[in-house]
Amino acid sequence: MSKNQSLHKKYSKYYSQNQKILKKLQKALKGNNNEAATALQAQLDNFEKEFQIVRNDKVRYLSELNEKDSKKLHQLSEQYDALSIERSKWMEKANLRVAPDGKLKTLRHLNKIGQRKGQKYVRRMIKVAEKMQDLENRINHRNQDIMQVEENKFVPLGFWARLVKFWKSIPYEKQQKIWGYIFCVPWVIGFLIFFLLPISESLWWSLNTVKPDKGVLEIQWNGLNNFKSLFTDYVDAYGNTFATVLANSLVSLTLNLIVVVIFSLIIAVLLNTKFKGHAFVKAIFFIPVVFNATAIYFATEGLGGRLSSSMSGNFTIANDFNNLLRNMSLPDRFTSFLVTAVNQIFSIVNMSGVQILIFLAAIQSVPASLYEAAKMEGATKYEMFWKITFPMVSPIFLTAAIYTIIDGFSKSSILGFYDIAKGQSAYGISSAVAVMYFLFTLVFIGAVYYIMKARLFYYDEK
Template identity: 40%
Template sequence: MQHTLNNQVNNPKGKKKYEFTYQRQKFIWAIIFLLPWFIGLLLLFLLPFMESLRYSFYKLTPAVGEIIAEFVGFDNYFFAINEHVSVATSTSFRVELINTMTDVIFNLPVLLIFSLFMAVLLNMKFKGRALVRAIFFVPVILNSVAVTTALGGGQAINDILAQQGVGQIFDLHFFLLQTGFPEFLVAFVVGLIDRIYDILALSGVPILLFLASIQSIPNHLYEAAKIEGATSYEMFWLITLPNVSPHILTVTVYALVDTFLTSPVATIISDELNKQAWGLSSAMAWIYVLCIIGVLLVVFVLAKIFKIGGSHYEH
């Protein structure tokens, strides 16, 4: 009774006080800080993204004061897949798209294994460890596009070896065939060796991510394993790999994004855009987007099947 009378005295009109709690303050400030990002996402990404889908069904011709749009249906898509040939690169959109998808299939598993292996080695204590870490991260610090152009994508090294006659001294393909290996296995091994330059160029950030993940593992797990007499091999499979596995999906997505951004397909799309073939470039971009979405779906399905990305100790 006394509490009710006090409320009526403090709030004579019977109005409810607005409780400005800490949780509500955090929510309001979160909206304030995220609002510019939402506006940018809407105006600078989503609207142009959907507009490019509409452009992909048109032949756009620039005119004085306007752009003439002629509806052509799926002609841009059919032309990009079946007939397009790039004058600048003397190759086609379809060939480069297939090569990119093939590189993803072969490079990604090797990149993940190599990056994890190097992260484990770089986590060990030895003299010059900081220098070795810097060497592997140099391609990320430097402008990778400029370095790749200067080295010719690794072709300059192959040309030097060819001039010295090294390529004629040892033919790996012929040697592996003579040892009795199947043709498909020989082609796979030789293809991986040819992609060493690309794998090394893309491995900088994945190694750093795996290294950070390994260093976040509590030391007492290794100490307890050593007391129990576990070998380094056993500690890797029972401690390191289970604790690193939640980050494999993150590294995979980063490697995919890096691969797709540096692909010649992106260069072909940019060339067509610069030539004001807006409809054709939009169609190419959407074909590329659909292929990327397909690869990501496959990665997430495999991650779900093999339970990659979750904590090993959840259950």
């Protein structure tokens, strides 16, 4: 138990006893019991002397803490001033108009370094300023407590009351972060309990030859041989190697990612307009998410297969569409991209349900005041979309992209190799497939995040 907790517990004990004696004294006075009142008053006077010693100890301890924090605050203030001076030096270089040697290349280099270093010192200054503000708040709270203790007005709070008081003293932004961590805790616990062990076991099996032997699994270390065998020896039902299927999956997923995200945004913008049957149309786009996988499979094999065959030349509309694109003298890659997108229109609609809803929610959460101000400035709807709607929903692009990637990989033909290896009781190979599947998913998501994070706009209402 710390000294602060010990003093608080001791003060609370004396305070509660003091209140009990006062209540008994008031009751004796009301009942005109002079003898009891005299005895209680004497007891209260003796107890008050002991209580005063406890109050003095608490005041002394709080004053010592304030003195230590004041020294820290002074040191942080000096550190802040030193950082400010360094920042000014670098910002002078960032704002140079002529280089010392007169060369443009040197000037750009100095400006770039000055800006980067200046921003670095600004971030450090912000951290120091936050620490200074925290110390000032602590000192002010302690000064209030000292004043109340000296005036015998300090009421010790219980555990929950102190917890509520501490929570209210935390800035709102930090409260939001804490709530975010609290909501993530159940998922982290679930991952550690239900997923960490299977993942570790799969990683271990991928480096071993695992075969059933007399009712048990025989595990023998073979290093990276499972991965080599996966890329060289295994083929799917169509004779494609794992490397070929992986490359095709990455290309297909990239195309689907672009098309699904753009398609979802367009549909969300259209659904945001008011028209009759708005809720019904929204439900139609979300139906593929609600239906089970079996229904989607039969629908894809039926109508989806018909659409796919239409684009291969069995229907004149498909041929007309291809000829139209060719007559427009568009690049071959762009034409192929459009044909592929139309060919997979059923799959695209099937994969876009959740993305449409989150884009729609993001669009509807844009403050109406921004559109009103734009209208007053004479902006058109086209300009409002690109200057307001698109930047405001840009953070949702990352969410939609990650969801699309995970959804796409979950339907990838890579998993066919897992079934083949598992059917042959080659658990080491199947674990290697799972590890490769996980790594490529992780790398793909990381690449998309790295590309998109610098282009996201976060609106600050302050």
